[in-house]
Amino acid sequence: xxxxxxxxxxxxxxxxxxxxxxxxxxxxxxxxxxxxxxxxxxxxxxxxxxxxxxxxxxxxxxxxxxxxxxxxxxxxxxxxxxxxxxxxxxxxxxxxxxxxxxxxxxxxxxxxxxxxxxxxxxxxxxxxxxxxxxxxxxxxxxxxxxxxxxxxxxxxxxxxxxxxxxxxxxxxxxxxxxxxxxxxxxxxxxxxxxxxxxxxxxxxxxxxxxxxxxxxxxxxxxxxxxxxxxxxxxxxxxxxxxxxxxxxxxxxxxxxxxxxxxxxxxxxxxxxxxxxxxxxxxxxxxxxxxxxxxxxxxxxxxxxxxxxxxxxxxxxxxxxxxxxxxxxxxxxxxxxxxxx
Numbered sequence: 001x002x003x004x005x006x007x008x009x010x011x012x013x014x015x016x017x018x019x020x021x022x023x024x025x026x027x028x029x030x031x032x033x034x035x036x037x038x039x040x041x042x043x044x045x046x047x048x049x050x051x052x053x054x055x056x057x058x059x060x061x062x063x064x065x066x067x068x069x070x071x072x073x074x075x076x077x078x079x080x081x082x083x084x085x086x087x088x089x090x091x092x093x094x095x096x097x098x099x100x101x102x103x104x105x106x107x108x109x110x111x112x113x114x115x116x117x118x119x120x121x122x123x124x125x126x127x128x129x130x131x132x133x134x135x136x137x138x139x140x141x142x143x144x145x146x147x148x149x150x151x152x153x154x155x156x157x158x159x160x161x162x163x164x165x166x167x168x169x170x171x172x173x174x175x176x177x178x179x180x181x182x183x184x185x186x187x188x189x190x191x192x193x194x195x196x197x198x199x200x201x202x203x204x205x206x207x208x209x210x211x212x213x214x215x216x217x218x219x220x221x222x223x224x225x226x227x228x229x230x231x232x233x234x235x236x237x238x239x240x241x242x243x244x245x246x247x248x249x250x251x252x253x254x255x256x257x258x259x260x261x262x263x264x265x266x267x268x269x270x271x272x273x274x275x276x277x278x279x280x281x282x283x284x285x286x287x288x289x290x291x292x293x294x295x296x297x298x299x300x301x302x303x304x305x306x307x308x309x310x311x312x313x314x315x316x317x318x319x320x321x322x323x324x325x326x327x328x329x330x331x332x333x334x335x336x337x338x339x340x
Contacts, residue, residue, distance in 0.1 A: 003028075004080075005296065005303070006061060007040065007312075008052045008335040014067045016332030017310060020046040021063055021074070021082060023339070024312070024330075035301035037314060037328045044074050044082035050334040053098045053107065059340065060085060060126035062107055064095040071095065071109050071120055073128050086127045092116035099156040101164075106182035108156040110166055115151025117166050117175075121182035134184040139171045140191045157201045157209075163187065165227075167198040169214055174198055176227060190227050192220055202249045202257070206276025212249035212259050217241055219249065219259065219270060219279050230277060235259040236268035236284045248294045256320030260292035260304060267295070267304065267315070267322050285322045288313025296336035301325075305333035312336070 004025050009018020019042040027038040047070075049063035059076035071091045074082035093113025100107045104126070109118045115137055121130035137151040152170030159165065164177040164184060172192045177184040192198050197215030204210060207224030212235060221231045235246055236259065244263035251257050251272070257279050259268040265287045270279040289306025292313075296303045302315040302322050311329045315322035 004339045005298075006043070006052050006054070006337045006339055007305070007330065007333055008049050008063065008294075008337075009330075010050060010066075010307070010332040010334055011046070011048045014048045016048060018048075018331040018333070020044050021049050021052055021061065022330065023080065024336070035299065035314065035316075036326065037312060040312075040328065040330050043080070044084075046072065051097045052335060052337050053100050054337060054340045055100055055122075055126045056102055056104045056340075058104065058126040062098050062100060064091060064098050064109055066094055066096055069093060069095060071098065071107075071118070071128065073122075073126060075126070085125070089120065089128050089131060091118060097155040099158065101179070102158055106179070108164065108166065108184070110153035110156055112152045112154055112169065115153050115168065115170060117153050117156070117184065119179075119182050119184055130182060132183040134177065135186050137168050137171050137173065137175065140173060140189070141171070141194050144194070154198070155200045157203060159203065159209075160207075165201060165209065167201060167211065169197045169199055172196050172198065174201070174209075174211060174222065174227065188227075190222060190229060192229065193232065196220070199246060200248050202251050204251055204272065204276040205254045208276040210249055210251070210257060210279065212246045214246050215241070217244055217246045217261060219257065221277065221279060231279075233270070233279060234281055235270070236261055236264065236266060237281045240264065247292055250295065250297050252297055252317060252320050258295065258297065258302065258320075258322070260287060260295045262291045262293065265290055265292060265306075267292070267302070269320055269322070271320070283321060285315075286324070288315070288324050288327050293333070294335040296338070298338060303336050305336050307332055307334060
């Protein structure tokens with residue numbers, strides 16, 4: 001288990017109370033790290049670094065500055081804090097997510113505001129050295145939508161076979177790409193139900209892809225090879241949509257899935273069956289705060305970033321079920337990532 005986490009935040013430029021990218025220290029018990037949060041301090045000043053990611057082999061951290069429309073790289077210093085690695089690079093409107101390729105040669109940033117999918121070439125030091133823009137999305141429901149719908153790219157994920165997936169929350173699609181150098185070439189797309197709003201993804205050990213939908217608050221299961229939709233189930237029960245918005249999804253080993261839902265302010269627990277092919281909601285647990293924007297499972301702990309109550313809720317996991325342990329205050333948290 002890692003000894004600390006990186007924390008993304010909303011800062012003053014977006015009306016938040018974070019100060020940049022924070023480092024969250026985890027405590028150690030008599031038998032090793034016990035997962036408790038012992039301190040939180042600002043590791044680097046940044047403007048609303050709402051999502052962060054780490055390089056797979058270097059001590060480099062990447063962040064999107066959502067409202068400033070920038071993408072930045074930071075080097076981990078000898079003190080464990082972050083120092084800028086090169087200049088900030090322009091991104092799109094409301095850039096909200098970043099993922100780094102497993103080989104570390106490029107990163108993908110997705111933009112909620114204008115739907116742009118951007119790739120950033122990285123050199124041997126992890127520095128940003130180039131940018132390319134992928135083909136824009138075309139709404140598959142354009143013939144039935146009452147008015148034009150804005151493309152809203154929201155997240156990216158890499159598959160072991162080299163395919164790259166991005167969600168488009170506005171066009172209800174999971175787009176499939178192949179990489180040519182540091183650029184993305186479209187291969188196909190999987191169309192989800194109209195108005196579902198695919199947001200984040202998780203890759204199950206079986207190869208099935210789980211997609212949580214923000215608007216319909218469901219979990220969509222995609223086939224490992226074809227990426228076709230094989231099932232759609234409610235993320236929580238009771239399945240109430242009004243005022244609620246699903247946020248993030250993760251899996252616990254190979255038996256359970258966790259989904260956080262804002263508004264309802266719960267962690268949904270789903271059971272995995274049929275070797276990953278199906279999931280079923282079995283419980284909903286209070287998230288310990290208000291507006292759970294993101295969560296992270298680490299060993300037998302679940303950490304939930306509650307944006308509006310400005311805290312991180314810590315849960316112990318036993319057979320997939322979260323049990324509340326503690327809440328630690330912090331300014332406008334938006335995402336949690338293990339320190340490499």
